[in-house]
Amino acid sequence: MKTKSQQNRTLLLYVLPALAVYTVFKLYPAISGIYYAMTDWNGINPGFSFVGIQNFSEILNDRYFWNSMGFTFKYVAAMVVLANALALALATAIESRRKVKGLFRTVFFMPNMISMVIGGFMWMFIFTRVVFHMADHWGWAFLDQSWIGDPSYSFVAILLVALWGSVGYLMIIYMAALQGVPGELKEAAWLDGAGPWQAFWRVTFPLIRHALTVCVFWTLNASFQVFDVVYTLTGGGPGRATQVVALNIYEEAFKGNVRFGYATAKSTVLFLIVLAVTVLQVQSMKRREQTL
Amino acid sequence: MKKSSKAGSTLVFVILTLGALYTLFPLGMALMNSFKTNGQLLLNPMSLPTSYTLDNYLRTWEKMHYLRSLGNTVVLAGAGVGLIVLFSSLAGWKLNRTKTRLSSVLLSLFVFSMLIPFSSIMIPLYRVVLVLKIKNSLLGLALVYAGMGVSMAIFLYHGFVGSIPLELEEAAAIDGCSSLQTFFWVLLPLLKPITATIVITNVLWIWNDFLLPLIIISRNQSYTLLLSTNTLFGQYSSDWTAILSALILAAIPVIAFYALFQKNILKGIADGALKG
Numbered sequence: 001m002k003t004k005s006q007q008n009r010t011l012l013l014y015v016l017p018a019l020a021v022y023t024v025f026k027l028y029p030a031i032s033g034i035y036y037a038m039t040d041w042n043g044i045n046p047g048f049s050f051v052g053i054q055n056f057s058e059i060l061n062d063r064y065f066w067n068s069m070g071f072t073f074k075y076v077a078a079m080v081v082l083a084n085a086l087a088l089a090l091a092t093a094i095e096s097r098r099k100v101k102g103l104f105r106t107v108f109f110m111p112n113m114i115s116m117v118i119g120g121f122m123w124m125f126i127f128t129r130v131v132f133h134m135a136d137h138w139g140w141a142f143l144d145q146s147w148i149g150d151p152s153y154s155f156v157a158i159l160l161v162a163l164w165g166s167v168g169y170l171m172i173i174y175m176a177a178l179q180g181v182p183g184e185l186k187e188a189a190w191l192d193g194a195g196p197w198q199a200f201w202r203v204t205f206p207l208i209r210h211a212l213t214v215c216v217f218w219t220l221n222a223s224f225q226v227f228d229v230v231y232t233l234t235g236g237g238p239g240r241a242t243q244v245v246a247l248n249i250y251e252e253a254f255k256g257n258v259r260f261g262y263a264t265a266k267s268t269v270l271f272l273i274v275l276a277v278t279v280l281q282v283q284s285m286k287r288r289e290q291t292l
Numbered sequence: 293m294k295k296s297s298k299a300g301s302t303l304v305f306v307i308l309t310l311g312a313l314y315t316l317f318p319l320g321m322a323l324m325n326s327f328k329t330n331g332q333l334l335l336n337p338m339s340l341p342t343s344y345t346l347d348n349y350l351r352t353w354e355k356m357h358y359l360r361s362l363g364n365t366v367v368l369a370g371a372g373v374g375l376i377v378l379f380s381s382l383a384g385w386k387l388n389r390t391k392t393r394l395s396s397v398l399l400s401l402f403v404f405s406m407l408i409p410f411s412s413i414m415i416p417l418y419r420v421v422l423v424l425k426i427k428n429s430l431l432g433l434a435l436v437y438a439g440m441g442v443s444m445a446i447f448l449y450h451g452f453v454g455s456i457p458l459e460l461e462e463a464a465a466i467d468g469c470s471s472l473q474t475f476f477w478v479l480l481p482l483l484k485p486i487t488a489t490i491v492i493t494n495v496l497w498i499w500n501d502f503l504l505p506l507i508i509i510s511r512n513q514s515y516t517l518l519l520s521t522n523t524l525f526g527q528y529s530s531d532w533t534a535i536l537s538a539l540i541l542a543a544i545p546v547i548a549f550y551a552l553f554q555k556n557i558l559k560g561i562a563d564g565a566l567k568g
Contacts (some may be wrong), residue, residue, distance in 0.1 A: 008394045010471065014386035015398055018379035018442045022402065024424075025439025029416035030408050036416055090311065093304050100305075106554060107312045110319070113546045113557075115500035117518050118539050121525055122318040125532055129337045130321055137338075164315065169561065176562035214565050225409045228502050232525075246411040246503070253415050254507065264415045271412035278407060 037265035043258030055265035064240055065266055068248040069273075071155075075244065076223040078159055079166070083219050084212070086163065087170030092200065094171070095178045105175065109168035116165050120232030123161045124148070127233075151241035154234050158242060162229050166222065170215045177211035178204065213285040220281060224274045245270050319543070326537040333533055348537035355527075356520040356538055357512070362545065364430055365516045368505075369498045371434035376441040376494050377487055383442070384449025385479055389458070399450060402443045410440070410503065418507055428511040436508070437498050445490045448564070452486040453479075492553070492560035499546065517542045 002010075037055055041048035059065055094104045111119055127147035135144035147157045181204050189199040227246040230236060236243035236251070243251075249270070253263035325333050327344045352358075383402075387395050417436070426432025456479070464474040480487075502518050509519060521542045528534045550557060 004392050007390050008392055011386045011390040011392070011395055011398075015383040018383040018402075018446060019398070021375070021379065021435055021439035022405075022442050023439075024420060025417060025436045026405055026408070026413065026443070027401075029413040029420055030405060032419075033413060033416040036419070090308070093308055096301075096304070097308075100308075104308055104312060105558065107315055109558065109561075110547075110550065111315060113496070113550045114319075114543050115502060115518055115546075117500075117502045117522060118542050119318065121521070121535065121539055122322045125325075125337075125536060126318050126321060129333075129532065133337050164318070168315075172558055172561050173565045176566055211566060218565070221407075221409070225411055227411070231502075232522075249411050249414070250503070253418075260415050260419070267409075267412040267415065271409060274409050274412075275407055 033264050033268060036261055037268045039261040040259075041261035041264075043253075043260060048261060051261070055262050056269075058262065059265060059269060062266075064243070065245075065248055067240065068236075068243040068245050069270075071242060072224060072226070072245045074155070075158070075162075075226060076220060079162060079223040080216055080219045082159065083163055083166050083170055084215055087167045087215065088174050088212075090167065090171045091174035091178055092204075095175055105172070108171055111165045112168045114165075116161075116228035117232050119165050120161060120229050123157070123164070124233055127157055148234055149238055151238060154238075154242050158229055158233055161233060162223075162226065165229065166219070170219070173211055173215055174208065177208040181207045209285075209289045213282065213289060216285065217278060217282060220278055221274065224270070224277070322536045322539050325533060326540050328533055330531065330533050348533045349541065352524060352534050352538040352541060355534075356517075356524045356541070357515070358520075358541055360513070361515050361517045361520040364514055365499060365518075365545075368430050368434055368437075368516060369495050371431055372437035372441070372498045373491055373494045375434060375438035376445050377490060379438060380442045380445035380490070381449050381480065381483055381487070382475065384446045385453050385475060385483075387446065388450050388453040389461075399446070402446050406443050406447075414503070414507065421508055426508075428509055428514050430509075430514055433505065433508050436504065437494075437501075441494055441497070444564075445494070448486055448490060449483065452483060456482050486563075488556055489560040489563045492557050493564045495549075496546075496557075517545070 038050055038052055039048045040051050040054075090104075090108060094101055094108075097104065131143040131145075131147060134140045135142075145153045147153050185203050185207070186199055189203045194202065225246050226244050227250070230242060230244050230247055234242045236247045240248075245266075249263050249266050251257075252266060253260055321337070324340060325337055326348055327346070328341045329343075329345055329347070332339075332341060332343075387399050421427050421432065421436065424432070426435070460478055460482070461474050464478045465471075469477065500518070502522075505516050505519055506522070509515060512523075515523070521538055524538050525535055
């Protein structure tokens with residue numbers, strides 16, 4: 001039998017390639033970020049110096065950053081509720097079909113194959129050209145809005161596109177979970193006189209709670225980092241009205257200012273917020289899974 | 293009772309159909325208008341083309357260096373996923389089979405960072421890339437993807453290896469296989485189902501990722517499909533027939549991939565999420 005230290009040596013050998021790339025490209029950036037966040041590093045001067053918490057106190061008064069954070073929260077809340085409600089409804093409806101199940105599943109998942117950059121540009125065409133045609137020729141006057149130019153409508157536009165791009169993914173996960181619910185349980189509920197609505201909430205829903213936890217977690221994570229949709233559709237505009245945090249950080253670092261240190265401080269704040277929210281979500285939802 | 297449930301079922305069908313139309317609408321519109329001349333498009337974006345032209349495709353094919361961009365994307369995704377699979381299967385296997393303190397410490401080290409959002413490491417990562425002089429290098433970028441992707445893959449491999457009986461490896465060892473031989477001849481074939489899941493989710497991730505290449509790749513020769521599309525969009529500002537044909541060209545490879553591997557993709561997505 002091998003000794004522990006021999007075992008550990010073999011283990012390290014096998015883990016080394018993964019550990020090397022992981023340390024260099026994920027762990028080190030994450031940890032060094034805490035240091036860079038306390039420097040005045042930028043893309044212009046070769047050197048930089050330690051400035052302590054100066055960046056963080058500047059963030060406190062950075063109106064644009066907090067506006068983008070506020071917009072992101074609004075977006076996250078809308079996405080978590082709408083994307084999951086829609087995906088669950090679609091999954092349940094499609095699961096109840098026999099013949100056309102496969103076809104609907106194929107169609108609804110399709111946008112997830114395409115990058116949101118491509119999807120975003122396609123929708124840009126719809127919002128800047130096609131809807132006006134529909135408004136003029138089909139009499140659909142409600143479409144006659146400045147979908148990209150008016151902040152309140154562009155929020156709706158962003159949501160419509162983001163939902164288009166993510167509901168299919170969640171739907172697939174909910175469908176897989178629904179398939180795991182034993183048919184006998186539903187039949188038993190029917191026999192006991194439960195309507196479809198009651199049977200769903202009393203029998204099916206508690207049994208797919210783990211999928212809900214996973215999907216809400218995914219939506220939270222993805223929505224806090226949203227970039228592609230907003231970048232392609234509105235670019236954060238008009239002005240900065242639809243700027244999300246990831247875009248705010250990207251612009252701080254790579255456009256105009258090139259203030260890398262300050263942008264890293266912002267990204268640290270984003271990390272802490274995402275961490276707090278997701279930990280709370282997983283803890284509270286896991287607890288509810290267990291009480292059942 | 294029966295009648296109302298039938299009406300309900302029809303209603304559900306109608307709603308699903310409307311939803312499906314909404315889903316396909318932008319794709320259909322893009323496809324239809326990509327065959328029109330600009331004049332036709334301005335006249336009516338919602339009518340079928342009166343005459344089909346391939347001019348837009350010919351223009352954008354060259355302008356976005358389609359084959360080169362496609363080749364770059366294939367190299368990037370292929371190398372990235374190849375590295376992730378190789379590195380993670382080796383690590384996940386040994387991490388599961390070694391029951392020491394070190395192995396559990398290493399596993400949690402890999403897993404803990406899954407919560408760190410990309411935008412939070414983006415700028416320090418950019419510095420690492422500059423220092424290592426791999427900016428504009430596709431293979432360098434593949435290494436970056438490997439670094440960011442191994443966590444999840446190791447987690448999945450680690451879990452899956454647990455369901456493979458240890459006796460198989462012991463038998464191979466008795467037959468004189470070295471540890472590496474055992475891995476490649478015995479383990480890797482058995483890991484196929486989870487490897488399929490990992491390949492699919494990571495191909496889709498790398499293929500459709502935009503922000504990382506946007507930061508790392510600034511040289512035209514190394515542009516991925518998305519970067520070329522983005523640049524072309526900027527150059528053609530409102531020449532929609534050209535832009536739409538470029539979007540269709542950029543979407544074709546993934547749609548083809550979807551058509552070929554739909555079953556595996558949908559299964560891979562569900563497994564990756566629910567078993568992870």
